[in-house]
Amino acid sequence: MAAYMIFVARRFGQLLLVVFLGISATFFISHMTPVDPVAESITAITNFGKSDPEAIDLMRKTLTELYGLQGNLFEQYVTFWSRLIRGDLGPSLSAFPTPVSQIIFRALPWTVGLMISATLISFLLGNTLGALAGYYRKSRILKIVSLGLIGLQPIPYYVLAFILLILFGFVWPVLPITGGYEMNADLTLSFTLVLDILRHSILPAMALVLVGAGSWLTGMRALTSNIVTEDYVTFAELGGVGSTRILRSYVVRNAMVPQLTGLAMSLGAIFNGTVITEIVFGYPGIGTLLINAVHAGDYSLVLGLASLSIIGVAIAVFLIDILSPLLDPRIKAE
Amino acid sequence: MFTIIRDLIRYNIEFAIGLAILLLLIGAVILSFFSPYPASDIYVVAPDIPPDAEFWLGTTSRGQDNFWQLMIALRNTLAFGLGVAFLSRILSLVVGLTAGYAGGRVDRVLMAINDSVMVIPHFPILVLFYFVLKDDMSWLMLVLILSALGWSYDARLIRSIAMSLRTRPFTTQSVYSGMSMRKILVEEHLPYVMPIVFATTMNNMIWSIGMEITLSVLGFTDVDTPTMGQMIYWANSHSALISGIWWWVAAPVVAIIVLFIGLFLLSMSMNEYIDPRSRLNRMGS
C-alpha cells in the first residue's frame, strides 16, 4: 500500500508539473498576442452602428479599465494563478462580464460526452477486433475488417469527418450534419430527446471511432501476436485452458496494460480530434467556442479553454496512470 | 542498404506499395517544377472545366489548372512534413540520447518535460499560436511550431534504446578511452538509433501533415503557399461541392488519402524490419 501511495504521489507530481508548465506556456503565449481585446470590442460595437471619433476614445478608456487589463505581465500572471486556484478563470472579454468558466461549462458536457463515448467505442471496438485478429489469424472476415480500419487510421480527423459529411449530408442525406439536436427541441430529458441527440451524434462519433479504432486495432493485434508467444500462454494452452479464457484472461488482460498506457498518452490527440470534429459538424462544444474566441480576440476565453483542456487531459491521464496498477500488479512494485 | 531495400521490395508487399506511392509523389514533386503557371496566380485558365484531355483534373473556380495545383500542393505539403520531421527528429535525438545516456537527474528532468509536451493537447496550443501570430503565421513558422510539439513521443523511444546501449561494453570502453559524451552519443550511439529515427519520420509526417491540413482548412495558415489543406480551403470557400466542381475537392482528398496510406505502409514495413519480433509474427499469417 505504501508503495502504491508513493507511486500515486509521484504521478501526482507529474500531473502538477504538466499543468503548471502547460498553463504557464499558454498564459505567456496568449499574452503575446497583438490582438487588443478592447479594439476588438470596439469593432464589434461600431461595426454597424454610428461612431463618433470622440466617443470611441472615451469607449476605449472605459473598456480598458473595465476589463482590468492594467498591470504588467507578471502581475497579471500572479493574479491569473491566484484566481485559477479558486476555480475562477476571470470574465470573458468578448462576453463581458460573464465569467469564462460559465461559458466553458455550458459547452463542456458536449465535448466530454462526445469524447468519452467515442473513445470508449473505438477503444473497445479496436481492442476487441485487434485481439481477435491477433489470436485467430486465419479468419478472413477479421482480416478484411482490420484492413479497412487500418486503412482509415492514418487519415486526418478533418478529412475523414469531411468525407462523412459529404457522404451522409449531400450524396445520401440521411443524417443531420449540424447541431447537437433539432431546433426548438424540448431539452427536458425524454426518450425523443435522447434519440434526437443520438441521431445528431452519429456522424461526429463515427468520424472519431473510424479513425480511433484502427490504431487500437493495430496496437492490440501486434501485442496479441507477441503475447501468444509468451510462456504463460503456451503453458495455459498446454494446461488445456479453453481458448476463450486464454484470450480473455491471459492475452487481453496482459495487453490491456500497455494499451491503457497508450490511451493515456493519446488522450491529447483524441481531444484534438474531438475538437476538430465538433467544428466540422457544428456540434456544440468547446471546439466552436475556441474558434469563436480566437476570432473575437478574447484571450481570457482562449486561455481558459486551453488551460481547461490541459487540466482535463492531464487529470484523465493521471487517473488512467494510477488505475493501471489495478490491472498490472507489477507496476507498483517498480 | 541497397540489398535491404531490394529484399524489402521483393518480400514485403506493403513496402513495395508504399515505395511505389512515394516514388509517384517524388515524381509529382519533380513535375511541379515544370508547372506552366505560377503557383498562386489565379484566372490563368478558364474556370470550372471538368476533367478532360487538356485539363486532366479539370480547372478550379479560381481559374487554375487543378492538376498543376495538385502537383505544387503535394510538393509543399511533403516539404512541410519533411521539414517538421527533420527538425523534430533532431530534437528527439538530442533529448532521447542525452536522457538515456546521462540517466539520473538529467533523465528525470528531461522526461518530465518530455511527458508534459506529450500530454498537452496540441490543437488548442496551435490555435493559440495562430491567435498570437495571426498574419505572421507563415508556412515556415508553422514548421517550427509543429517541430517543437512533435518530438516527445519519439524521444522516449530513443531514450529507451539509449539506455540499453549505455550498458553495452563498447560504451564502457569508449568512456575509458576518454571519449566525450557528445562524441560517444554521435559516433557510437547514433548509428544504432538511426533505423528507429527513419521509421518514426513517417509517423511524424502523418501527424504533422494532418495538423497542417486541419489548420489550413480552418483558415489558420498562410493562404499564399498552396498545400493540400489550402486546396480544400479554397474549394470550400468556393462551395465547390454543391456547385458540382467535385474534382476540385476530390483531387486533394484522394491525394491525401493515398499519401497517408503510402506513408503508413512504409512506416509499418520499416517497423517490421527493425523489430524482428513483429516480422516473426508475419510468418504465421
Add this chain to the structure above:
Amino acid sequence: MQTEALLHTPPDTTSEPTLVVDRLKAYYTTKAFGIDRDIRAVDDISLTVAKGEIYGVAGESSSGKTSLIKTIVGAIRPPLHVVGGTVRFNFGGQNYDIYDLKPDQLQAIRWRHLSYIMQGSMNVLNPVRRIKHSFYDFAYAHMGLDRATFWNTVRDHLRRLDLDPGVLESYPHQLSGGMRQRTTIALATVCTPEFIVADEPTTALDVIVQRDVLAMLRDIQRDLGSSFLFVTHDMSVHATVSDRVGIVYAGRLVEEADTPTLFRGARHPYTQHLVASLPKIGDTTRRASLSGRPPSLADPPSGCRFHPRCPLAMDICSKEVPPMVNLAPRHRVACFAVSGATS
C-alpha cells in the same frame, strides 16, 4: 549420487509404453526477406517411454530438445510444423494419437493425463493474475470436483509438497524463483497426470534450489507413479534423475541407453564427450573441449551431422546418415565408427 536414481519406483517395462514417438519430423519454415528455408529442428526421431519411467533428453542448447518436446505435446504454433511421424500416448489402456485428436479432445487430455513443467522463467504464470486463478483455469475443469472440494484438494496438494497454501493469493512476481518453480510444479501435478513433460525445470535456478526442486520431482514421481520426459542439457541432473537418457544432436537422436550404461559405457563420440566433461572430484586434468560449434539447423552438415567435429570421422560419415543400431537391449547408437561402416 548415481544410486539415488534408483530410489524411485522402477519403470514398468512390461505393460504397453506410455509414449511412442515414431519417426517424428518437425521443421520451422521461414519465408522472410529473401531467405526461404527450413530449420530441421526435429529430424526423424523415434523413442518410447515406459510407464513410470523417467526418460531424460540431453543435448546442447539449440540442439532441438525444446522443439522435440513441443512437438511431442502438440504445442505446435507456426512457423513450427510437423512434417512427418506420429506421437502416440497410452493412458489407462487407451491410445491417443496426438495429431489425430480434435482440439477439444486434446484439451481434455491435457493436465488430466499429460502435464507439462516449463523452464523456470519469470513468465510461466500469468503475471497479472493471482496464482489461485491459474490453478482454477488449469485444473478445475479437468478434475470434475465441486468448488469447495477442489480448493481443498489444491491446498492438500500444496501442503503435501511443503508449500504454504497462502501462495494461492500471491502474484507470481511476489514469489522467489524457486518458490515460483515449485508452485508451477504443484500446478502441473495437481491433477495427478500419467505423463509429465519437464523442460529444463531447474535450469534457471541456483544450485541449492535446484536440489530442492529435483527432490520434489522425485517425490512426486514416487507418489504418482507417472512417466516423465525430462529435458535438460545438464548431464549431472540426468545422472541424478533419469532412468534412461537419449542424446540429441542437431535435431537427431544419436544415442540412447539406461542411465548407468550411458555414463559408464557411452559409445557415440558426442555422448562420450558430454559424459567426460562432467567434473569429477579429485580430477585436475583439463577437460578436452570439442572443436567447432554446434551446427546450424538451417544448413546442417551432410551425412552424420556430428562429423565435422568428430574425432573418429571417416569418409562415409560426411556422405551417409548413420542408422540407429541396437548395441545391446535398451542401448541404441547412430554412428558408423561404432556400428561399422556398411556401404
Add this chain to the structure above:
Amino acid sequence: MRLWRTFLAGAALAVLASTAQAQDISNLPRKETVIIENPEGTVKNPGWFNIWVNGGGGLSTGLQQLTMDTLWYIDPDQGINGPWYNSLAAEKPIYNEDFSEMTVKLRKGMYWSDGVEFTADDVVYTVQTQIDHPGMVWSPLLAVSVDSIKATDPYTVVFKLKKPNSRFHALFTVRWNAIWIMPKHVFEKVEDPLKFDFANPISISAYKLKNYDPQGKWYIWEKREDWQRTPLGLIGEPGPKYAAYVDGGPPATKTIAQLKHELDIIHDNTPEGMFTLVEQSKSLATWFKGFPYAHPDPTLPAVIFNTQKAPFDNADVRWALALLIDIKAVDLASYRGAATLSAIGVPPTGVAMPTYQAPMQEWLKNFELDTGKSKIKPYDPTIPSQIADMLRKQPKFKDQIPTDQAAIDSQFGYGWWKPNPKAAGELLERAGFKKSGNQWLQPDGQPFRIRLTVEGDSRSVFTRAGTLITQQWKQFGIDAKAQPTTNPWQPMQAGDFDAAIAWSVETWGGDADMSFFLDSWHSSFVAKPGEVQPARNWQRWSSPELDKIIEGIRGISFDDPKGVDYGMDYLKLVVKEMPTIPRMSYNVFASMDTTYWTGYPTFPDDPYTDPVPNWGNSRLMMVKLRPTQP
C-alpha cells in the same frame, strides 16, 4: 459471428434513430414559422439579451429585428411608406435654430410585451442610464453629445446637446441598428445594468421570445397577441406566427438546407452557392430576379490606402494603381461577375443610383486625367455591358443576363476605369518612380512593395478580389501580395497597413444624406501616424476642400436639398484625389425560399426593404410575408 451481430445492432440503432423525425421534437408548425439564418452563427453567450452591454449575446438573433425599437427608421431601400418612417416617435425630429436642442414627440398607446405602456420616461431612462454607465454600448456616443434630457410630458422628450449637431437624431435612427430604447420598469429594479443579462427580454416590437438554444444555435420568437400596440403593428399585421433565427452553418450546409426548404432566408452565401440555388431551386426568390441576384448593401468595398504612408500619400501613385486594375477580371474572380460596379465614392444602391450615380455620368465621361506626358479620359461606361456580354456566353447564365441598358445599369453598374498601364507608368514616373528591369523602384531606390490586407476567412469574396488585384499589380512590376487576416480593422485602426480591401463609405441607402459616414472624414478626426484612428476614415486622408464640404453639410438640416449638391462636390473631389479606389457594391447573396412564404422584397417589383435579415430594418419583411400554402 458475434461480431456481425454487434454491427447489425449498430445499424439497426442508426435506422431507428434516423426515423425519429425532426418534427417530432421541434413542435413548430412549419407553415406558421419563418426560418431565417442568423449570420452570427453560434452565439457565444446565448442567455445574454442585454443588447445595451456588449456581453457576447447575439444581436441579430431576432433580438434587434423583432423585439427592439427606437424613434425612427431609414430603410436602405424604398420602405413601405417611403424610406424614412417614424417608429416610436410620432413625427420627425424638431431641432431649434442652431441645432443645439432636439425635441421628439412620441407615439401614444405603444406597450411593452409585459403590458406596461411606453412613455417618455423610457427614452429619458435609456439616455441617462447609458451616460451614467460608461461600460454600456452607446454610453460614449451619448456622453459626448447630450448635455441633458428631460421629458416635458409623458410623450415629449427634449434633448439639450453639448454642441450644435444637425444630425443628432441619427443616433436614434435605425440603419442596421441604432440606440434601442430600454424598458425603464425592468432595468430600474436592477442593481447594475452592466451585469444584467436581461433574460426574458421584454419586447416593444411585435414579437417576443418563445424559446432559445442554450448552446446558441437557434432563437425562436412568437408574434405578440397585442401586436397592434407596437410601431411595427401599426404598419401591418405580421404574417408569421413564429420566426426562428438559426445558425445556418457553412455555405454548403445552408444551401442544401434551403434546397430542402428547411431554411427560408439565407443571409449571405458564396456566389457559387447562390448560383447553385438559382439552378436547382424551383421556389427561389432573390433581390434581382436575374444576375447578379444579390442585394447590394449601402456599403462600398474599396481599396483603401494608408495615405499617411509614403508613397500612398501621393494621388498620382493612387491613380496609377487604380489604372492597373482590370475591374472585369476582379469582378469575375471575386463575384463571378455578380456585382454592381461603382467608380465613385458612393455605394451603387438604393437612392444613390438616381441621386448620384446617374447624374455623375456626364461628368465622369468628360473627366480628364493629366499624367504629365499625356491627357487621358480614363472612364469607360461600356465595362458593365462587356461583363454582361461575357456572362451571357456562359450557358449557365445565358438567360439570366439582361440586355436592356437600364437593367444593366442598375444591376451591373454604370461604368469603371479602363486599364491603362501606359498612363499608370507615366503617373508613377511623375511621382519619381523608376522602372528597373521588370521592377518598379520607389524614388528612394527601394522596390515598390505593397501588402494588401484582406479579410481572410469570413469575407472570401474580398480575399479573391485582393488576390487578383495584387496579381495585376505584380504583373506590372510591383512587389504586391495579398495578406489575409481575420480582422482587417485591427491593422487599419492602428494604421499598420499599406492598403486594404474594406470599406470606409457607408450610407443610409434610402437617404441621400452623406453625413452618416462623411462627418467622420473631417481632418480633426485624423489620427497622427502610429495612433489609433477612429472609424471610418481608415485611409486617414483629409483635405481643406473636404473639410469645407463637411462643415457645409453640418450647417444644413438633414432634409435640406442642398445636401445632394455637397454630396456631388464630395464625389468629384474623391475622383480627383482617389484616396480609396471604390470597386463595386457590397453584394450580399441573400436568397429566399417561397415554399412556405411569399412577399419577399425584390427589385424592381417591390423593393420595400433590404432582404438581408440581420438588418434591424429587415423587420418590414414580417409585415409583408404571407403564407404560400393555405
